Amino acid sequence: MAARSVNLAVIPGDGIGPEVVAEGLKVLAAAAGDDLSVATTEYDLGARRYHATGEVLPDAVEAELRGHDAILLGAVGDPSVPSGVLERGLLLRLRFAFAHYANLRPVKLYPGVATPLADRTPEDIDMLVVREGTEGPYAGMGGVMRKGTPDEIATQDSVNTRMGVERVVRYAFAKAAERPRRHLTLVHKDNVLSFAGDLWQRTVREVGAEYPQVTVDYCHVDAAAMFFVNRPERFDVIVTDNLFGDIITDIGAAVTGGIGLAASGNVNPEGDFPSMFEPVHGSAPDIAGRGVADPTATVLSAALLLEHLGLSAAARRVEAAVAEDLQVRAKEGGERSTAQIGDDLAGRVAGQG
Amino acid sequence: MAARSVNLAVIPGDGIGPEVVAEGLKVLAAAAGDDLSVATTEYDLGARRYHATGEVLPDAVEAELRGHDAILLGAVGDPSVPSGVLERGLLLRLRFAFAHYANLRPVKLYPGVATPLADRTPEDIDMLVVREGTEGPYAGMGGVMRKGTPDEIATQDSVNTRMGVERVVRYAFAKAAERPRRHLTLVHKDNVLSFAGDLWQRTVREVGAEYPQVTVDYCHVDAAAMFFVNRPERFDVIVTDNLFGDIITDIGAAVTGGIGLAASGNVNPEGDFPSMFEPVHGSAPDIAGRGVADPTATVLSAALLLEHLGLSAAARRVEAAVAEDLQVRAKEGGERSTAQIGDDLAGRVAGQG
Ligand SMILES: CC(C)[C@H](C(=O)O)[C@@H](O)C(=O)O
Ligand SMILES: CC(C)[C@H](C(=O)O)[C@@H](O)C(=O)O
Numbered sequence: 140m141a142a143r144s145v146n147l148a149v150i151p152g153d154g155i156g157p158e159v160v161a162e163g164l165k166v167l168a169a170a171a172g173d174d175l176s177v178a179t180t181e182y183d184l185g186a187r188r189y190h191a192t193g194e195v196l197p198d199a200v201e202a203e204l205r206g207h208d209a210i211l212l213g214a215v216g217d218p219s220v221p222s223g224v225l226e227r228g229l230l231l232r233l234r235f236a237f238a239h240y241a242n243l244r245p246v247k248l249y250p251g252v253a254t255p256l257a258d259r260t261p262e263d264i265d266m267l268v269v270r271e272g273t274e275g276p277y278a279g280m281g282g283v284m285r286k287g288t289p290d291e292i293a294t295q296d297s298v299n300t301r302m303g304v305e306r307v308v309r310y311a312f313a314k315a316a317e318r319p320r321r322h323l324t325l326v327h328k329d330n331v332l333s334f335a336g337d338l339w340q341r342t343v344r345e346v347g348a349e350y351p352q353v354t355v356d357y358c359h360v361d362a363a364a365m366f367f368v369n370r371p372e373r374f375d376v377i378v379t380d381n382l383f384g385d386i387i388t389d390i391g392a393a394v395t396g397g398i399g400l401a402a403s404g405n406v407n408p409e410g411d412f413p414s415m416f417e418p419v420h421g422s423a424p425d426i427a428g429r430g431v432a433d434p435t436a437t438v439l440s441a442a443l444l445l446e447h448l449g450l451s452a453a454a455r456r457v458e459a460a461v462a463e464d465l466q467v468r469a470k471e472g473g474e475r476s477t478a479q480i481g482d483d484l485a486g487r488v489a490g491q492g
Numbered sequence: 493m494a495a496r497s498v499n500l501a502v503i504p505g506d507g508i509g510p511e512v513v514a515e516g517l518k519v520l521a522a523a524a525g526d527d528l529s530v531a532t533t534e535y536d537l538g539a540r541r542y543h544a545t546g547e548v549l550p551d552a553v554e555a556e557l558r559g560h561d562a563i564l565l566g567a568v569g570d571p572s573v574p575s576g577v578l579e580r581g582l583l584l585r586l587r588f589a590f591a592h593y594a595n596l597r598p599v600k601l602y603p604g605v606a607t608p609l610a611d612r613t614p615e616d617i618d619m620l621v622v623r624e625g626t627e628g629p630y631a632g633m634g635g636v637m638r639k640g641t642p643d644e645i646a647t648q649d650s651v652n653t654r655m656g657v658e659r660v661v662r663y664a665f666a667k668a669a670e671r672p673r674r675h676l677t678l679v680h681k682d683n684v685l686s687f688a689g690d691l692w693q694r695t696v697r698e699v700g701a702e703y704p705q706v707t708v709d710y711c712h713v714d715a716a717a718m719f720f721v722n723r724p725e726r727f728d729v730i731v732t733d734n735l736f737g738d739i740i741t742d743i744g745a746a747v748t749g750g751i752g753l754a755a756s757g758n759v760n761p762e763g764d765f766p767s768m769f770e771p772v773h774g775s776a777p778d779i780a781g782r783g784v785a786d787p788t789a790t791v792l793s794a795a796l797l798l799e800h801l802g803l804s805a806a807a808r809r810v811e812a813a814v815a816e817d818l819q820v821r822a823k824e825g826g827e828r829s830t831a832q833i834g835d836d837l838a839g840r841v842a843g844q845g
Contacts, residue, residue, distance in 0.1 A: 223683040231684070255722045257610040276629075281649070281687045291654035293691040296634070301644035328735070330576040331584070334634045338646040361742040368721060368746035369608045382681070386739055389714040393721035 144176040145448060148207040148413065152185040154422025155432035155477075156213025162434035162481025163211060163441045166460070169485035170445060170453040180207070184229055186217035186422075195228030201236060209444050210415040213437065214422040227279065234272050237412035239405035240303065241310045242272035242384060243443060244419065246367075246374075246391030249400070249462050251469030256368065256394050264395055266374040267318070269311040270384025272405055274303045275335075277381040297382075299335045304342045310408055311378035312350040322354045322375035323347075326363045326383055339380070363387055367394060392419055399432075400465075402439035406447060414447050416440040430476040435461055438484055460487035497529040498801060501560040501766065505538040507775025508785035508830075509566025515787035515834025516564060516794045519813070522838035523798060523806040533560070537582055539570035539775075548581030554589060562797050563768040566790065567775040580632065587625050590765035592758035593656065594663045595625035595737060596796060597772065599720075599727075599744030602753070602815050604822030609721065609747050617748055619727040620671070622664040623737025625758055627656045628688075630734040650735075652688045657695045663761055664731035665703040675707045675728035676700075679716045679736055692733070716740055720747060745772055752785075753818075755792035759800060767800050769793040783829040788814055791837055813840035 149164065151157035164179065171177050182200060189195055204210060210233070215225045233239070248254055248264035280296035315323040325343045329336025340357070347355050358366065360383045366373050367390040379387065392401035401419035418436030426432055439461055445454035464484055475483070502517065504510035517532065524530050535553060542548055557563060563586070568578045586592070601607055601617035633649035668676040678696045682689025693710070700708050711719065713736045719726050720743040732740065745754035754772035771789030779785055792814055798807035817837055828836070 222689075223686050226683040227686070255609050257608060276648075276650070277684055279686075280647075281685075283687045283691065285654075287694075289654055289658075291691060293652045293687040294633075295629075295650040295652070295685045295688040297629070297648040297650070299646045299648070301638075301642055305642075328738075330579040331630055331735075331738075332634075332648045333576050333580070333632075334636045334646040335648040336575075338636065338644060341640075361738045364717065364739045365742040365746040365751065368743060369750065382684075385681075385684075385714045386717050389718040390721060390743065393718040397722060398718065 142174060142176045144178060145209065146207045147177055147179045148204050148210045149179045149181045150184050150210060150212040150215070151181065152213040152215040152422060153187065153217050154214055154424045154427040156185070156215065156422055158427070158430065158432050158477045159418060159434040159437040160211060160213040162477060162484070163437035165481045165485045166438045166457060166488055167441045167445070169488040170441075170457050172453070175450065175453070185215040185225060186220045189220055189225065195225060196232055201232070204233070205237070205412060207413045209413050209448065211441065211444060212415055212417040214418065214420060216422045217424055231277060231279070233415055234405050237405075237415065238407045239272045239415060240307050241406040241408055242270035242381075243404040243406055244268040244270060244384070244388040244391065245402060246388065246395055248395045249465045251466035252396040252400065253469075254394055254396055259371070259394070263372040266371070266377060266391070267314060268377045268379065268384055268388050268391060269307060269314060270379055270388060271303065271307045271381045273381075274298050274300060275381035297332070297335055297380075299338050299380075301338065301342065304339055305346060308339075308342050308346045308378055311376055312346055312353055315353045315376040316350055318375060320375040321352055322356075324363070324374055324377045325355070325357045326360050326377050326379040326387065327357070328360045328383070329357075330359065335380070343378070360387065364390055367391060388419065398436070400435050400439065402436050402443055404440065404443040404447060414444070416444040416447075430478060432477050434477050434481050435465075438481070456488050456491045457484075459491060460484050463487055495527060495529045497531060498562065499560045500530055500532045501557050501563045502532045502534045503537050503563060503565040503568070504534065505566040505568040505775060506540065506570050507567055507777040507780040509538070509568065509775055511780070511783065511785050511830045512771060512787040512790040513564060513566040515830060515837070516790035518834045518838045519791045519810060519841055520794045520798070522841040523794075523810050525806070528803065528806070538568040538578060539573045542573055542578065548578060549585055554585070557586070558590070558765060560766045562766050562801065564794065564797060565768055565770040567771065567773060569775045570777055584630060584632070586768055587758050590758075590768065591760045592625045592765075592768060593660050594759040594761055595623035595734075596757040596759055597621040597623060597737070597741040597744065598755060599741065599748055601748045602818045604819040605749035605753065606822075607747055607749055612724070612747070616725040619724070619730060619744070620667060621730045621732065621737055621741050621744060622660060622667060623732055623741060624656065624660045624734045626734075627651050627653060628734035650685070650688055650733075652691050652733075654691065654695065657692055658699060661692075661695050661699045661731055664729055665699055665706055668706045668729040669703055671728060673728040674705055675709075677716075677727055677730045678708070678710045679713050679730050679732040679740065680710070681713050681736070682710075683712065688733070696731070713740065717743055720744060741772065751789070753788050753792065755789050755796055757793065757796040757800060767797070769797040769800075783831060785830050787830050787834050788818075791834070809841050809844045810837075812844060813837050816840055
């Protein structure tokens with residue numbers, strides 16, 4: 140059988156980004172096996188490039204990225220760059236330009252992983268957060284007037300369109316329909332953010348009519364944040380606004396063992412644009428270059444990438460390798476370097492091949 | 493010595509509201525002792541009144557409330573009332589009309605209280621969240637166009653004024669300066685919400701110059717949400733936006749034993765308007781009328797009320813009574829009714845008098 144080939148754009152980025160991406164690629168290669176050839180092109184974007192050239196994301200680079208099948212990103216950011224420059228200029232720009240409206244964030248406690256929660260087991264925490272990725276408070280709308288005076292006013296506008304809400308809601312219903320529990324929770328704050336909340340509620344109700352097999356409920360974001368800690372078993376699939384999703388998925392990362400394990404996919408389900416996969420963690424400049432970063436979140440993001448490309452079996456192999464590795468860690472302890480963890484994971488994936 | 497007298501408006505509200513408020517008043521009376529006479533006026537507001545008369549908060553009632561020294565509120569809300577009607581029409585209206593810009597939410601783990609976090613002790617969790625209470629995304633600004641069509645757009649505008657931000661930031665610095673650790677953290681999302689974030693950052697920097705004894709740092713709201721779970725000891729005083737404060741204080745409630753213990757004060761520090769004290773929990777219609785609600789959050793809110801009125805010794809007595817009661821609960825277990833807990837707390841407060 141002729142190998143399928145995938146053109147992958149790789150943005151290693153800053154800090155620990157390059158270290159974890161190297162391991163992500165190692166495991167991806169192992170998972171690809173003979174059925175898939177992964178051709179990678181590296182793009183130097185992030186703090187280094189910004190300092191060297193003043194550029195964040197040249198239009199020509201965006202156009203090149205657009206030509207790829209998918210993007211794997213490590214992490215961008217450094218304290219030396221003003222807050223927001225890379226986030227808005229690179230990450231959000233790509234999410235918006237490539238219509239990454241389904242920001243997928245599994246929140247799953249793997250066996251053996253230490254959770255800060257007492258008495259919680261993997262049965263209790265297994266959800267999928269589908270965070271809207273292209274609008275809401277992230278739209279960048281708003282402004283400031285009378286800046287620097289006692290009369291200054293700064294506004295920040297959340298923009299929610301029926302089109303934007305409906306496509307992510309529909310995606311979330313489809314995901315929920317595939318899971319054993321078939322339950323979807325809308326998380327919002329409709330008692331206060333009434334205009335946006337009403338649009339989300341109506342859209343969930345209307346799209347939900349097409350999915351009679353999926354049960355639906357609603358939860359205010361403040362209550363949801365609390366339930367992530369004291370009733371996580373309450374959730375299966377969650378669909379939510381861009382900002383609420385940002386916040387609750389970090390709680391999700393915390394309760395499932397920390398940001399070192401949290402994966403994400405910025406997905407354009409139609410495939411009109413390349414989807415982008417990245418660990419939820421940042422560039423962690425304090426530990427960069429020492430080979431101590433945990434590449435697991437990047438490896439799990441690579442599994443999401445494989446799944447997105449339709450290579451479900453390969454995705455399952457990567458996840459299974461991670462699950463095994465985490466259990467071995469729990470039993471044997473011991474410190475491994477970033478590269479050793481990557482080697483071990485790649486070995487396990489190959490072994491299952 | 494002539495007794496000082498306080499005119500307290502009481503809004504028992506719906507569900508368990510009246511039950512917990514009765515106990516709050518009991519403990520307040522015990523704490524007042526001979527130095528303080530508390531005159532209460534009850535206001536029938538909430539779901540019952542809304543259904544009976546269609547009224548949420550008549551102007552005349554608002555004007556009457558204004559004439560009081562403080563307000564004690566139980567909880568309003570019922571599933572039979574459309575989402576937001578009572579929240580916006582009553583709670584937020586009072587917070588805005590009475591300039592409750594300092595929404596005080598202590599996040600404190602009491603000895604003996606079961607936290608869902610493993611291996612955490614009271615030393616780890618003792619913070620004060622100062623949530624802005626009068627603007628931000630709660631302003632109610634925004635709108636909808638092309639409603640019900642595929643082209644619908646709903647906006648929700650966060651409004652942040654220098655005046656509004658500065659007054660709460662100044663209040664938070666003053667609170668931080670009074671505490672042993674003297675540390676203040678600004679929680680925001682300035683890398684995405686750049687207009688508002690910049691105003692908050694500048695204001696904290698400028699007001700901070702007046703408080704050289706207070707150390708200051710900044711934390712993105714998503715990271716803060718995570719740290720509430722896995723590094724709560726990181727925080728002392730937090731100052732934050734209305735919506736971020738809503739979300740993180742519910743995580744705070746979760747990690748300190750649940751919403752049954754979380755107190756809040758909607759404070760107008762200048763005393764131009766009555767401040768309002770309320771438990772963070774809702775009306776819990778599912779357990780209403782059975783005498784099983786825990787009145788502790790209301791009692792702790794009453795302690796905040798005493799503190800606000802300058803009756804610090806009485807406030808300390810109430811807190812000490814709660815702390816003792818929680819330790820006895822932990823040791824002896826046993827179910828007590830709402831009224832029994834109130835009686836026990838009132839007895840302890842009187843005993844310390
Ligand atoms: C870096 C930042 C812009 C980003 C976000 O807020 O979406 C990050 O927190 C995330 O969750 O991917
Ligand atoms: C009821 C609701 C409007 C309110 C809020 O969002 O402020 C509540 O959640 C709170 O925290 O007091």
